[in-house]
Amino acid sequence: MTIQLNDFLVSRKQIIEKAMPEYIEKLQAPKTLKDAMQYSLEAGGKRLRPILVLALLHTYKQTEKLGIATACAVEMIHTYSLIHDDLPCMDDDDLRRGKPTNHKVFGEAMAVLAGDGLLTQSFSLIVNDPYPSSENKLRVVSELVKAAGAEGMVGGQVADMEGEAKNLTLEELQYIHENKTAKLLGFSIISGAILARAPEEDIEKLRQYAYHLGIAFQIRDDILDIEGNEDVIGKPVGSDTTNEKTTYPSILTMQGAKEKLNDHIDHAKTILNSLSVHSNLLVQMCDLIANRDH
């Protein structure tokens, strides 16, 4: 029987949201720090990154317990990046998903440290996971650093900052989003495949799938900032235009951006067809990314 993506999203979101606080609760650390870490972890969101890890294990018919710790780790990394991005010296945001941002509740210094704490802890989840092999855990950590560090998300954030209020070329815009967004989404897919002991040829194909899915994700984000419904997205639309940000629609026109989105989704689906397994869940994931309204 083929699982419907929506059932998968709902059930796995529950698993992740149950597992994450347990890692924080058992830490021997000052209460305020743990509260600040929990606050942002609990702030919700689609949990797309951890669910993707589990989706890969499901696709390769492996027990999902091989991926729970890594799934929580990638959500911790995503959460730390949001806390640091929201800081007054960065994007200076007061609200995140309709709730006050971390530094608004706990102060700036604690928000810096809560982010540092989540980033550091995420590596512990992976290396202390009792289920995967040692070799696979080392490989997953190595992939995580590439996706989240200077060669990935942190580098993308720097490029994004440096590109603010500049007219970027499509190539520059692509660099920012590939690094700032696509690589961490890609990590979820690659780490899930590694933990599922997928064939090496599949893993390399999945890197391409992840790239197209990640860029499609960002193009959809840019489109929603213009055409989206504020109540559904949970943040004001039109902020990119106000901030004079270069976006896919601003370079390609809205029509061009939608075509590019469809191109990336088509590429992603073609790659899935060439895998050694049937990947119905990952095909549905393409449609979700292309059509999401938040």
Next chain:
Amino acid sequence: MTIQLNDFLVSRKQIIEKAMPEYIEKLQAPKTLKDAMQYSLEAGGKRLRPILVLALLHTYKQTEKLGIATACAVEMIHTYSLIHDDLPCMDDDDLRRGKPTNHKVFGEAMAVLAGDGLLTQSFSLIVNDPYPSSENKLRVVSELVKAAGAEGMVGGQVADMEGEAKNLTLEELQYIHENKTAKLLGFSIISGAILARAPEEDIEKLRQYAYHLGIAFQIRDDILDIEGNEDVIGKPVGSDTTNEKTTYPSILTMQGAKEKLNDHIDHAKTILNSLSVHSNLLVQMCDLIANRDH
């Protein structure tokens, strides 16, 4: 022939200072980010933490190449913590070792990201090190998270912040320093012992040695803030008193602090006598920590 500590410090500092920039140079990342990461790594310091890793390998007569990557990793962690500590929302320091702090040169946002980048990259150094066994690399990463994260340095920093301008008990002061300072110094010793494949009984004893050495290090720091020479330390003396910080001398009197320092050093040396190896270098390290003038 027994090596003199001073020769060891000078020669190994050179090795570390040559190796660290190479890890940053080869990163595929925005130039400003790499510059900001390099700037603080190059800002000098005693390099005590990385040298301790190598000192353990030397003590156990193992090739020091087993520890170069981990040594650089711990110095990156130490450096990231200084960058974040110096931020306006934290200690708001303009100078570090006589040079402008990272955010003074690169701006606050870049300083946050340079710290995040160094923290993330440090894990890559360890897991991609070709020399140690997989099991030892996983063990070293796990020790690093415990020492540097919420259960160690980050937790200690939070406790330090929350204790500012309060009258702390000796127990509270001890908690702060054990976590903020001693655990990362301890990591250097423990990771060096793990990588040297020291007997497990020795590793547990070295944990105690590291604890005493770390606390002694901090007591000496507090003493230097009162009795030290500004030109030698590279920062103003008396800042703890000005900031109404609780210190070992403020709780125990100067005489009491010096006695406590000597007690910890004596304990550390007694532990060394019970190891399975001759540890001349580590004995000399005790005297260095007890008598250092900066």
